[in-house]
Amino acid sequence: MLTIYSDDHHLHHGRCELIDGQLMPCFEKPERADFIRERVLARQLGPIEPARDWGLAPIARVHDQGMLDFLQGAWARWAALGQEGDLLPYTWPTRTLRQQKPDSVHGQFGYYSFDAGVPITAGTWQAAYSSAQVALTAQHHIASGATSAFALCRPPGHHAAADLMGGYCYLNNAAIAAQAFLDQGYRRVAILDVDYHHGNGTQSIFYERSDVLFVSLHGDPAIEFPFFLGYADETGAGAGEGYNLNLPLPAGSDWPVWSAALKQGCQAIDDYQPEVLIVSLGVDTFELDPISRFKLTSPDYLKMGARIRALNLPTLFVMEGGYAVEAIGINAVNVLEGFEQR
Numbered sequence: 001m002l003t004i005y006s007d008d009h010h011l012h013h014g015r016c017e018l019i020d021g022q023l024m025p026c027f028e029k030p031e032r033a034d035f036i037r038e039r040v041l042a043r044q045l046g047p048i049e050p051a052r053d054w055g056l057a058p059i060a061r062v063h064d065q066g067m068l069d070f071l072q073g074a075w076a077r078w079a080a081l082g083q084e085g086d087l088l089p090y091t092w093p094t095r096t097l098r099q100q101k102p103d104s105v106h107g108q109f110g111y112y113s114f115d116a117g118v119p120i121t122a123g124t125w126q127a128a129y130s131s132a133q134v135a136l137t138a139q140h141h142i143a144s145g146a147t148s149a150f151a152l153c154r155p156p157g158h159h160a161a162a163d164l165m166g167g168y169c170y171l172n173n174a175a176i177a178a179q180a181f182l183d184q185g186y187r188r189v190a191i192l193d194v195d196y197h198h199g200n201g202t203q204s205i206f207y208e209r210s211d212v213l214f215v216s217l218h219g220d221p222a223i224e225f226p227f228f229l230g231y232a233d234e235t236g237a238g239a240g241e242g243y244n245l246n247l248p249l250p251a252g253s254d255w256p257v258w259s260a261a262l263k264q265g266c267q268a269i270d271d272y273q274p275e276v277l278i279v280s281l282g283v284d285t286f287e288l289d290p291i292s293r294f295k296l297t298s299p300d301y302l303k304m305g306a307r308i309r310a311l312n313l314p315t316l317f318v319m320e321g322g323y324a325v326e327a328i329g330i331n332a333v334n335v336l337e338g339f340e341q342r
């Protein structure tokens with residue numbers, strides 16, 4: 001399996017995040033992608049190639065231009081104020097407040113985000129831009145006839161909506177790849193999100209459309225981030241009614257519980273008969289993940305890959321979350337090896 005990877009992810013390294021009332025080092029850190037890349041090499045999964053640059057246009061097919069302009073220019077504005085720490089949002093236009101974009105860089109960041117988990121540093125734009133190019137390069141590989149590819153994306157993307165960043169996500173790599181398939185003539189794309197957290201951004205981008213089926217297995221939003229989307233009664237709207245399947249699961253879910261949901265999700269994908277499958281591959285479902293509460297074990301990821309392979313679809317794997325850094329490479333590559341029936 002071909003892996004696409006960009007060293008630019010090292011340009012993004014937030015200093016801290018607010019967890020349980022304390023400022024802690026960011027869990028979404030560069031070592032994550034380094035460990036995965038090393039495991040790809042160690043297991044001789046296949047070649048690792050750099051991303052090609054497909055420009056801003058395919059990103060702008062998914063994201064609001066105002067958000068892209070903000071993200072691209074935010075650090076320079078922040079630095080011009082004499083600041084050198086991370087730029088973080090801290091006020092959001094929630095209930096009773098006006099959905100009007102302020103002039104302030106802080107106000108605009110709150111306008112274009114939904115949580116404080118998106119530090120902007122000097123290199124964040126470049127890292128997020130290159131992460132999207134990684135996904136687009138892997139997408140091109142599949143559109144050119146390959147049966148699989150791995151987009152080793154960092155930062156991740158599935159929480160990013162058209163005009164919102166959040167949950168460590170700036171640009172929605174999987175959604176950008178899905179839109180590229182559709183713009184290249186594909187008619188039906190399925191996205192299977194196996195990250196521990198609901199892909200609220202991906203859901204919202206395609207919620208009113210029938211050309212993308214979104215299926216997500218995740219921690220119950222009643223008790224888990226992102227809290228405010230991901231319920232089972234969210235089935236799509238308008239033309240998209242019936243093309244969104246959320247499978248929320250309780251804390252402590254292990255393979256038997258999780259794989260039963262996967263079976264249901266795979267049946268929905270099979271019924272949809274897509275031409276291509278995108279997997280938002282988060283491995284924060286791991287039993288030792290520091291911020292998550294499922295109980296999958298490393299061998300389970302081999303079975304996950306094999307079950308996805310049984311769909312018999314060209315498959316693009318896009319890296320999302322996973323914070324047990326010592327095991328992230330083993331778990332992510334286990335999915336890919338299980339898919340390849342190695």
Ligand SMILES: NCCCCCC(=O)NO
Pocket residue numbers: 117159167168195196197198225282284291320321322
């Ligand atoms: N700061 C709250 C938790 C962010 C979760 C990020 C993630 O792994 N999403 O899939």
Ligand SMILES: [Zn+2]
Pocket residue numbers: 195196197282284320321322
């Ligand atoms: Zn996650």
